Amino acid sequence: MSLYKANSENILAASKVIKEGGLVAFPTETVYGLGADGLNPIAVAKVFDVKKRPVFNPLILHISKKEELEKFTIVKNEKVIQLVDKFWPGPLTLVLPKTEIVPEIVTAGNPTVAIRMPNHQVALQLIEASKTPIAAPSANRFGHLSPTEAYHVEKYLGSKIDMILDGGKCSVGVESTIIQFHENEFYLLRPGGLSKEEIEDEIGKIKSGKINQRKPNAPGQLPFHYSPNTKLKFFDKRLLDVNKKIGVLFFKENKFDFPFASIKILSASGNLHEAAANLFLQLHELELENVDLILVEPVEESGLGLAIMDRLRKASHKHAI
Numbered sequence: 001m002s003l004y005k006a007n008s009e010n011i012l013a014a015s016k017v018i019k020e021g022g023l024v025a026f027p028t029e030t031v032y033g034l035g036a037d038g039l040n041p042i043a044v045a046k047v048f049d050v051k052k053r054p055v056f057n058p059l060i061l062h063i064s065k066k067e068e069l070e071k072f073t074i075v076k077n078e079k080v081i082q083l084v085d086k087f088w089p090g091p092l093t094l095v096l097p098k099t100e101i102v103p104e105i106v107t108a109g110n111p112t113v114a115i116r117m118p119n120h121q122v123a124l125q126l127i128e129a130s131k132t133p134i135a136a137p138s139a140n141r142f143g144h145l146s147p148t149e150a151y152h153v154e155k156y157l158g159s160k161i162d163m164i165l166d167g168g169k170c171s172v173g174v175e176s177t178i179i180q181f182h183e184n185e186f187y188l189l190r191p192g193g194l195s196k197e198e199i200e201d202e203i204g205k206i207k208s209g210k211i212n213q214r215k216p217n218a219p220g221q222l223p224f225h226y227s228p229n230t231k232l233k234f235f236d237k238r239l240l241d242v243n244k245k246i247g248v249l250f251f252k253e254n255k256f257d258f259p260f261a262s263i264k265i266l267s268a269s270g271n272l273h274e275a276a277a278n279l280f281l282q283l284h285e286l287e288l289e290n291v292d293l294i295l296v297e298p299v300e301e302s303g304l305g306l307a308i309m310d311r312l313r314k315a316s317h318k319h320a321i
């Protein structure tokens, strides 16, 4: 049994596991992370192994104090400080040039490191008690749905990790927004739990798309990712077939008179924050209900809708090829 309630006693025990080079899954406000001592290359290597994650895909370093930013990254820009002051702790990851002490395996050989301070007491206490930054990807098998409840982690990775701290449902529900500062510009590498609009209100326009580097700034950027095992497509009436068990994920309501096997609603009031918080949770449920096909309704691409559509497109892409 590797699932533990996230109380102070268990957080302390988990910090010992981290210090000893083990793996701990822990809640953040976005999704559950699979954590290892970010300064211990052997511990970090285990993360790649357990997730079956390609080693060219770098990890995010999680810290518990804003001041630690300068220990692990080289900050040369006022706007970076402005973002940290405004949005940390929170669902914003910054990609910046790394300092010497960050191991190569964390950054997959890149000269930059992704870093964030999560807005979750359990995560912050765990990092603090471990006295080291925690390198953590989402706690799922590579390419599969991200976990937003402890049981999601337990079901898919439970037997392979030392401890899972159960802190209940993640409030944001999609991963952090990732932006990179590169040659005086900010680039959006992954839309996520903090909207692009909120970031732009603070620092002005940011660019979308990839930066031409020697190595690709990988995977949330691979065309498929975040996929359930069940076939998933965007809603199209022509796909409705009474001989199939069809599960649907609507934004606000079901407008169709059809015998769906399962109906999920992201947010009855049409709130994109609530929709994001329910996204992976409901996809996990649909997968567990063993339907033949999952149909999802697109949402408007503003605010958190950008992150939701990014995840849904990638989830559907795998099944289009």
Ligand code: TXA
Pocket: 028, 030, 031, 032, 033, 034, 057, 058, 059, 060, 091, 093, 095, 107, 110, 112, 113, 114, 118, 136, 137, 138, 139, 174, 175, 176, 177, 178, 189, 190, 217, 218, 219, 220, 221
């Ligand atoms: O909300 C989150 O960000 C969650 C929680 C656990 O903090 N973590 C998460 O990690 O989503 P992961 O590993 O699933 O996604 C991290 C993304 C990957 O797409 C990776 O390619 C990108 O961050 N990344 C990491 N370091 C990078 C770097 N130096 N340059 C560009 N992209 C980087």
Ligand code: MG
Pocket: 137, 138, 146
């Ligand atoms: Mg992930």
